[in-house]
Amino acid sequence: MCATTGSARSTRARRLVGLKAETVFNATVGDLALRYRCAAREAALGKAGLFSVIPYSGVRIVADNFEVTTTIRVLRFERQFKFSLEFSQT
Numbered sequence: 001m002c003a004t005t006g007s008a009r010s011t012r013a014r015r016l017v018g019l020k021a022e023t024v025f026n027a028t029v030g031d032l033a034l035r036y037r038c039a040a041r042e043a044a045l046g047k048a049g050l051f052s053v054i055p056y057s058g059v060r061i062v063a064d065n066f067e068v069t070t071t072i073r074v075l076r077f078e079r080q081f082k083f084s085l086e087f088s089q090t
Contacts, residue, residue, distance in 0.1 A: 018073035023066075030062040063088040 035056040067084045 016075060018071075020071040020073075022069045024069075025064070025066050027064040028062050029059060031060045033058045033060070060089060 033056075037054040037056065039052075039054075063086075065084070065086050067082070069083075070081045072079050072081075
């Protein structure tokens, strides 16, 4: 028979360095514009009696948000960084 000596070692893997990143992006479209212009068409030379209705329309982004959260872990030390960028137009 063979006898083993020494202590039993754990075979689980140890993570010494870890990195985790999360990103969030939100955009809101909340404005629809309609407009009509009642006049002569723009031209270099205008002619008498010309009249037209010119429609204009547009959509605009009212607000958006971009956010990145990063967590770095080295041994038992953990640090979290957060970057956020916001834009809004009224």
